[in-house]
Amino acid sequence: MPHIISSLDVDLGERSYPIYIGQDLLSDAELFRRHIASQQVMVVSNDTVAPLYMQALVDSLHGMQLEQVVLPDGEKYKTLDILNRIFDGLLGYRFDRGCTLIALGGGVIGDMTGFAAACYQRGVNFIQVPTTLLSQVDSSVGGKTGVNHPLGKNMIGAFYQPQAVVIDIDTLKTLPARELSAGLAEVIKHGIIKDEGYFSWLEAHMQDLRSLDAEALAHAVKGSCIIKSRVVSADEREAGQRALLNFGHTFGHAIETGMGYGNWLHGEAVGAGMCMAARMSRLLGWLSPEEETRITALIEAAGLPVTPPDLSPGRFMELMSVDKKVMAGQLRLVLLKGIGKALISEDFSMEVLQETLQSYTA
Amino acid sequence: MPHIISSLDVDLGERSYPIYIGQDLLSDAELFRRHIASQQVMVVSNDTVAPLYMQALVDSLHGMQLEQVVLPDGEKYKTLDILNRIFDGLLGYRFDRGCTLIALGGGVIGDMTGFAAACYQRGVNFIQVPTTLLSQVDSSVGGKTGVNHPLGKNMIGAFYQPQAVVIDIDTLKTLPARELSAGLAEVIKHGIIKDEGYFSWLEAHMQDLRSLDAEALAHAVKGSCIIKSRVVSADEREAGQRALLNFGHTFGHAIETGMGYGNWLHGEAVGAGMCMAARMSRLLGWLSPEEETRITALIEAAGLPVTPPDLSPGRFMELMSVDKKVMAGQLRLVLLKGIGKALISEDFSMEVLQETLQSYTA
Numbered sequence: 055m056p057h058i059i060s061s062l063d064v065d066l067g068e069r070s071y072p073i074y075i076g077q078d079l080l081s082d083a084e085l086f087r088r089h090i091a092s093q094q095v096m097v098v099s100n101d102t103v104a105p106l107y108m109q110a111l112v113d114s115l116h117g118m119q120l121e122q123v124v125l126p127d128g129e130k131y132k133t134l135d136i137l138n139r140i141f142d143g144l145l146g147y148r149f150d151r152g153c154t155l156i157a158l159g160g161g162v163i164g165d166m167t168g169f170a171a172a173c174y175q176r177g178v179n180f181i182q183v184p185t186t187l188l189s190q191v192d193s194s195v196g197g198k199t200g201v202n203h204p205l206g207k208n209m210i211g212a213f214y215q216p217q218a219v220v221i222d223i224d225t226l227k228t229l230p231a232r233e234l235s236a237g238l239a240e241v242i243k244h245g246i247i248k249d250e251g252y253f254s255w256l257e258a259h260m261q262d263l264r265s266l267d268a269e270a271l272a273h274a275v276k277g278s279c280i281i282k283s284r285v286v287s288a289d290e291r292e293a294g295q296r297a298l299l300n301f302g303h304t305f306g307h308a309i310e311t312g313m314g315y316g317n318w319l320h321g322e323a324v325g326a327g328m329c330m331a332a333r334m335s336r337l338l339g340w341l342s343p344e345e346e347t348r349i350t351a352l353i354e355a356a357g358l359p360v361t362p363p364d365l366s367p368g369r370f371m372e373l374m375s376v377d378k379k380v381m382a383g384q385l386r387l388v389l390l391k392g393i394g395k396a397l398i399s400e401d402f403s404m405e406v407l408q409e410t411l412q413s414y415t416a
Numbered sequence: 417m418p419h420i421i422s423s424l425d426v427d428l429g430e431r432s433y434p435i436y437i438g439q440d441l442l443s444d445a446e447l448f449r450r451h452i453a454s455q456q457v458m459v460v461s462n463d464t465v466a467p468l469y470m471q472a473l474v475d476s477l478h479g480m481q482l483e484q485v486v487l488p489d490g491e492k493y494k495t496l497d498i499l500n501r502i503f504d505g506l507l508g509y510r511f512d513r514g515c516t517l518i519a520l521g522g523g524v525i526g527d528m529t530g531f532a533a534a535c536y537q538r539g540v541n542f543i544q545v546p547t548t549l550l551s552q553v554d555s556s557v558g559g560k561t562g563v564n565h566p567l568g569k570n571m572i573g574a575f576y577q578p579q580a581v582v583i584d585i586d587t588l589k590t591l592p593a594r595e596l597s598a599g600l601a602e603v604i605k606h607g608i609i610k611d612e613g614y615f616s617w618l619e620a621h622m623q624d625l626r627s628l629d630a631e632a633l634a635h636a637v638k639g640s641c642i643i644k645s646r647v648v649s650a651d652e653r654e655a656g657q658r659a660l661l662n663f664g665h666t667f668g669h670a671i672e673t674g675m676g677y678g679n680w681l682h683g684e685a686v687g688a689g690m691c692m693a694a695r696m697s698r699l700l701g702w703l704s705p706e707e708e709t710r711i712t713a714l715i716e717a718a719g720l721p722v723t724p725p726d727l728s729p730g731r732f733m734e735l736m737s738v739d740k741k742v743m744a745g746q747l748r749l750v751l752l753k754g755i756g757k758a759l760i761s762e763d764f765s766m767e768v769l770q771e772t773l774q775s776y777t778a
Contacts, residue, residue, distance in 0.1 A: 134503075138496055145567035148737070173535075176562065176573045200538065205507035210576065211538045376508070 055084035060271045064195060064283040069215040073195065075275050076229070077268070079222035080110035080183070086156075087115075089181055089218040094153035095120045098140055098167040103159045103185050103267050106228055111158060111183070124161070132202045134210060135240070140170040151294050154179040154217070157279045160233075161193035161320070162184035167277045170244035172214035178335075182216045185225040187237025187271075191278035194219045196286040196299075207307055221279075223271050231264070235357035238263060239302075242352055243328060244281040247298045250394035252277050253352070260355045260403070298396045301388040301412070302328030305362070308373035310379025312365045325358030334410040335390040338402055345393050364384030365413035418444035420512075421531060421634045421678070426557060426645040431577040437637050439630070441584035442472035442545070445680045449516075449649040450476075451580040452544055456515035460502055460529040463488035465521040465547050468590055473520060473545070483509045487525070491682070493774065494524045494564045502532040504591035516541040516579070522548035522595075523555035523604070523682070527685075530561030535577035544578045547587040550601025550683050552642035553606070556581045558661075567767045569669055576724025585633050585639075593626075597719035600625060601664075603636050604714055605690060606643040612756035614639050615714070622717045660758045663750040664690030667724070674727045687720030696772040697752040699762055707755050730774035 061168035093116050097111055102126045104154050112120060125136055125145040144153070157180060162181050171180035200211015200340035206243040226234065233290040238260075245253030246254030255277075256263075288295050309318055313410060318326075332349045335341035367371075374385065385407075386400045420438040432636050436447060436541035457480050459473055466486045475484060480761040485505040487498055508517070519529035519542060531541035544556040564575015588596065600622075607615030617639070618625075624632035650657050668689030671680055680688075694711045712722050727735075736747065747769075 134500055136708060141496075141565055142567075142571055145565055145571060173562070173572045173574060175571060176560070176575055192664060198538070200535070203503055203507055205504075209507060209537060210503055210535045213538055 056085070058082075058085075060276050062105060062215050062276065062283060064213060064215075065287045066197075067131070069197075070316045070394075071216055071218050072243075073219040073221060073279055074223045075223065075272055075279070077222065079220050080107055080225075081114055082220075083116075084112040084374075086111075086181070087219060089179075090115075090118070091152045091179055092150075092152035092154070093119045094147075094149045095156060095159050096123060096144060096149060096153060096247045097121070097156045098125065098163060098170070099158040100160075100163055102127040102162070102361050105160060106159060106223060107185060111156065113163075119147075121149075125166070127159075127162075129162055129202070132166060133163060134201050134203075136172060137166055137201050140166065141174060144174050147176075150174045150176075151178055156181045158183045159189075160184065161189040164189050164193045165199050165208070166201060168197075168214050168216065169201060171216075172212040173315065174200055177214070178215075184219065184220040184221060186229055187226055187275075188240060189237075190221045190223075190275050191237060191242040192282065194221070195279055195282045196296075196390065223268065223275060223298070226266060226271060231333060231357065233319065234264065234266075235320075236319040236325075236332050238356040239321035239325040239328070239353070239358055241337070242349075242356060243277045243280045243299070243301055243324065246328065246332075246349060246390070246393055247301045247396035248281050248285070248394055249277075250392075253348075253393050254356055257348070257352055257355075260352065261397060282350075294398075295334065297386075297398050298388055301390075301396050302331050304374055304385075304387055305330040305370075308370055309362055309365070312369060312373050313363055318363070319392055322359055325356070326360060326362045329360045330414070331355055331389060331412060332385065333403075333413060334409060337406050337409055338389065341390045341392065345390075350395065362414050367408060367415065369413050371407075394413055418447070420444075420447075422638050423435075424638065424642060426577075426643060427649045428559075428577060431465065431647055433578055433580055435581040435583060437582065437583045437641070438584065439586050440759075441582050442469055442587075443476055443739055444582075445476040445479070446622060446764060447582060448473075448543070451541075452477075452480070452516045453541055454512075454514035454516070455481045455542070455716055456509075456511045457518060458502075458506060458511060459518045459520050460485045460487065460525060460532070461520040462522075462525055465525070466610060468518060468648065469547060469772075471589060473518065477648065481509075482555055483511075487528070489521075489524075492563070494721065496526060496563050496565075499528055499532060502528065502749060503536060506532075506536055511540075513537045517529045518543045518545055519578075520545045520547065521551075522546065523551040526555045526561060527550050527561050527570070529690065530559075530576050530578065531573050533578075534561055534574040539576070541579050542576075544581040546581065546583060548591055549588055550602055550636075550638050551599075552583045552585075553599060554602040557641055558627055558658075559645045562728070569672060583637060584632065585637060588628060588633060589613050593719065595683075596626065596628075598681040598687075600718035600725070601683035601687040601690070601715070601720055603640050603660075604711075604718060605663055605686065606640045608690065608694075608711060608752070609660045609750070609758035609772060610643050610756060611639075612754075615710075615755050619710070619714055620719075644762050659748075660700055660750055661762050663752075663758050664693050666668040666736055666747075667692040667732075668750055669731055671724055671727070674731060674735050675725055680721075680725070682706065682723055686706045687715045687718070688722060688724045691715055692724060692772060692776070693749065695775060696749070696764075697716075698769060699771055699775075700751065703754065707752075723776050729770060729777065732773050735765075746759050 668685035
């Protein structure tokens with residue numbers, strides 16, 4: 055039986071939308087129909103998730119013109135070229151402007167489907183159905199959509215909001231443990247940047263989360279969605295506060311690019327990246343050694359790497375200089391003045407950054 | 417010497433932008449610099465226009481980091497694949513979010529550059545420098561950007577507004593006569609749908625326009641920009657009134673698709689398409705025979721085709737059914753209740769459409 059445990063609204067004026075969190079929601083026909091405007095529905099998924107969950111959606115949307123595009127699974131397929139398969143499907147089935155796209159999968163499927171929805175006939179409706187913890191707490195909130203380019207991650211995209219996000223936490227039962235940990239990286243991030251109370255709750259419940267305790271998972275998904283949606287609502291276009299969500303990501307993107315997309319999971323790179331940002335904050339004298347230790351310990355308890363891979367400091371600097379966060383040559387990083395107190399800063403010497411990178415090469 | 421003859425503002429709230437119309441404006445360094453935020457400028461052009469006008473822009477923007485992407489000229493290159501060359505250039509030169517793209521060329525370059533600007537790092541600045549009459553009066557106003565798909569024209573794109581539009585009418589001196597006529601199709605359209613007085617002025621000055629009389633051209637460009645920007649300001653997202661600008665376009669797109677992109681110029685297809693829409697309006701009893709004759713005569717005086725190519729009515733219907741304007745299977749067309757009085761209607765029998773198509777097959 056479908057059961058909505060909780061819901062929240064992401065407040066973006068006329069582009070506001072609800073997030074539903076619950077169990078067996080893929081079978082909640084009424085919930086989906088409430089957010090679908092016409093009979094034309096395209097479900098975009100990948101070849102890992104579709105065999106597990108497509109049928110439940112097909113059953114729920116019985117009677118509509120439901121078509122499917124199943125893409126190969128993996129970050130390396132998050133390209134303009136593969137995106138075009140969604141357009142091929144939409145045009146091949148003669149979908150019009152009133153159609154609805156449903157993203158059934160993780161962050162890659164969500165980002166690509168959202169971007170396809172943003173661009174198809176200059177904008178159609180879409181619904182996010184994130185099936186990984188990472189996408190449930192991160193990419194389904196905030197409207198960032200897009201694809202990668204060989205020279206940089208997420209370099210081609212749009213800000214585009216869904217009609218609704220349907221989070222069925224039952225889908226986490228089939229998620230590999232390594233991907234669960236990757237999702238926990240973003241959960242921990244939300245505590246680190248904005249809410250020490252939430253961080254402490256995570257310290258107390260990390261083992262419950264890793265063993266898929268339903269109550270704990272629902273609490274964490276909701277808690278993270280609330281923190282992220284609050285940040286996004288205040289700053290939809292990433293001019294200011296929203297950039298705090300990039301905590302650990304400048305280091306993390308450098309790791310992902312340097313290692314080749316897909317070798318490290320995004321969440322794993324962010325896990326190590328957050329440790330690096332915490333280390334740098336401590337070296338700047340902004341964060342206490344005890345706080346750095348708590349951060350590193352929680353990331354480790356989540357099953358994530360706490361040190362970067364073997365990339366030279368020079369290579370790291372090179373990789374960081376093509377990052378989106380670089381404004382006119384000046385490197386800006388999200389750093390910490392304490393747990394729950396992140397800030398965006400370019401007020402540091404490059405020596406401290408060098409020292410941070412060097413500290414991992416010993 | 418650069419000389420701004422006139423300017424107007426397209427009023428879209430925080431996305432408003434100015435249109436400058438004048439002579440030798442490519443040399444107006446101050447004008448460009450006013451709308452460029454950082455040192456990174458990418459000029460996107462094609463291999464016809466770049467040899468003629470790139471150097472003037474390079475001179476005007478001397479001292480900035482000016483890079484170029486020169487695409488092959490033609491509608492058939494308006495694809496996702498060719499679009500990627502712009503992203504390759506932007507990333508290859510490490511352009512950041514503060515960069516500015518300049519579209520130097522006709523509608524294809526404007527649409528592709530605008531779409532690239534909309535998507536690069538989820539949105540950067542751009543300036544339109546339209547060098548064809550068509551793009552000066554049409555595609556540079558209104559924020560429609562995008563690329564074609566083998567199954568439909570402009571099916572992938574975004575609504576995205578430039579920082580400014582710089583219209584240098586001197587560039588029309590190198591425009592082939594056939595393309596000038598194609599641009600006049602849109603000029604005539606503006607009179608037909610919204611302003612009988614403007615239509616009458618065009619009847620009186622068509623030969624001046626075709627012989628490149630500077631005063632007449634500046635008047636027509638401004639007149640059309642004002643009509644179009646007024647329509648667009650009232651309805652940025654094409655929910656209602658903006659669809660009037662599609663007058664002649666549903667028929668025209670069917671012609672373009674049926675003949676293969678690039679064989680008929682867009683303006684030529686729209687010229688014939690407007691004659692067809694006028695014919696259908698007359699057959700519905702909404703337009704007088706005299707008005708149909710005036711419309712057809714003015715389109716012919718502009719050097720445009722007034723009858724469709726040899727496509728069967730059945731093929732026409734098929735081609736029209738994949739058009740963006742088809743909502744849930746119901747065909748909506750822009751039709752006329754008089755010159756200057758266009759309306760969007762689905763209140764007609766398919767027999768009248770058939771009769772219209774048949775009237776050209778005798």
